[in-house]
Amino acid sequence: MDKLAVIQKQSTNTTMNNNRMQSGSPAFRQANLALFAAGFVTFITLYDVQPLLPEFARVFDIPPALASLPLSAATLTLAAAMLIAGTISETLGRRPVMIFSLVMTSLLALCSAFSHSLVSLVTLRFVQGIVLAGLPPVAMAYLSEEIEPATIGTAMGLYIAGNAIGGMSGRIFTATITDFFSWQIALGLVGILCLGLSLYFAYSLPPSTHFRRRPFETRYLFTSLYQQLLDPTLRCLYAISFMVMGSFVTLFNYITFRLTGAEFGLTQTLVSFIFLSYLFGAGCSSLTGKMVNRIGRGATLRVGLAVMAAGLSMTLTGVLLLVIVGIAVFTCGFFVTHTAASTWVGRQAKTAKAQASSLYLFFYYLGASVSGTAGGFCWTHMGWPGVACLIGLLLLTAGAITLLLTKQTAGCEPAALRPGGPINPLSPR
Known part of the structure; x- marks a missing residue:
């Protein structure tokens, strides 16, 4: 009986692995492109304000320390929220949490284009950091669950590439647009671009098939x-x-x-x-x-x-x-x-x-x-x-x-x- 149980368990594990997305399959390509877009959105919205700090100091007539707050507020709340984001996704599901995170951060990026004071801009960035936390740890969990183990390195590499390209291109894009127009137009264009990419992500990301919902356990987390x-x-x-x-x-x-x-x-x-x-x-x-x-x-x-x-x-x-x-x-x-x-x-x-x-x-x-x-x-x-x-x-x-x-x-x-x-x-x- 013990041998039979072992054979059945091995057969079940093999079947589960065979059901995972494999390199070259349509689902694998869709997931990779969707998560590349997600990584791009995450880091373009987080760091797009960094080259604009001198502009904030000039426009709002504030010292550099205060001009840094739009970036510092987002990274601070991102740091705190990431401690629980992964656990929340264990209860609500990977896909819904990631979609909510991307759509909300894109809308907040768009709203920041209409900020006319430092307080309103920092407030929006503060909230943006919280919702952004729903992507990085959850995306990695999704990949580990849904991608065939032998090809997970490729998928993770593409996701990280999206992070790097988004962070780098966002800084260059907003600085260039600000030079020719204004920082509000630059942030507005980033918001529109990211909203489009977020909707693409929601449409194209394959559903979770290996996710197992778990109750939220605060005691275990802390x-x-x-x-x-x-x-x-x-x-x-x-x-x-x-x-x-x-x-x-x-x-x-x-x-x-x-x-x-x-x-x-x-x-x-x-x-x-x-x-x-x-x-x-x-x-x-x-x-x-x-x-x-x-x-x-x-x-x-x-x-x-x-x-x-x-x-x-x-x-x-x-x-x-x-x-x-x-x-x-x-x-x-x-x-x-x-x-x-x-x-x-x-x-x-x-x-x-x-x-x-x-x-x-x-x-x-x-x-x-x-x-x-x-x-x-x-x-x-x-x-x-x-x-x-x-x-x-x-x-x-x-x-x-x-x-x-x-x-x-x-x-x-x-x-x-x-x-x-x-x-x-x-x-x-």
Whole structure:
């Protein structure tokens, strides 16, 4: 009887896997295109205001710290809401939560075009961050449930590509339109585009066939989150994510003020092209897996932080070319550090991996909100050297935590992840 039960279970698992979307099938293509559009919408609406911060400061006659609030408000509420978004989708369903998230964030983006005060704009962005949280963790859960395991890497890659392209193109698009027309028209066009893509997503995303509804368990959610914070390694990684993302957003928030100011006098359109440095960062991110396998996780984090520090130092010069190269170098270091840290979180968490990742993203976006606004006070009172000092302090703190983390985990890395150890054939290439 035991053998028969095992055979029946294996047969059931095989049937379930065969029912999943496979590479080349129409459903697989539809899901990939739909989730590419979803990733595009998520990050174009989140970051489309970043190159407009100098414009907000000018139009509303406010200091840079207040001008950063439209971005900081969205990342702050996104950070908090992501802690429970995945659990809510367990009860309401993946597809309905994602559709609601995309349609609502698109409508809010459209409404922001009619904002005539900082208060109304920040309020809309505050709510937008909450509804945006219904996409990133839920999309990953949908892919893991509906896509055949052998091809899930392809699907996840396309979704992440949508994230990157949306974030980068949104910044360039809004800056360019603002140069020729106004920031309201730029945000309005983003809202219209995203609403169209959201309706396409709702129409084309295949229904969930492997989703199993579960009751909302508040006690389990908070207990599992608390358990992750008891792990000293995870606590260090969460602190590093706060420092690193905080420094990254701070640099891009206020380098735009410097480049459009009297020192260089560039237009919004020209400044927006600094975000093309993300392409270099994405390339470095793809090489991080090899670096981790050769020199270890802790050493990879130290290398990434050192590269960020080197790029930051280059931005202190008064030579435009060196400043731009410094931004690109800084971006590469960030992607290496972020990739190594986020991967380490997934491997370190023994249980409730989703909650471990949610906490990482919580501290990640919390750093963006807190430091992203604090940098404005540094810019107002000390200019770019003050901003660079804040970023340098964040990187120095992250470096100290990395050294502590390396001591805590000395000898605990698998052979394939120790310096000189064999290359892991399953690592990203």
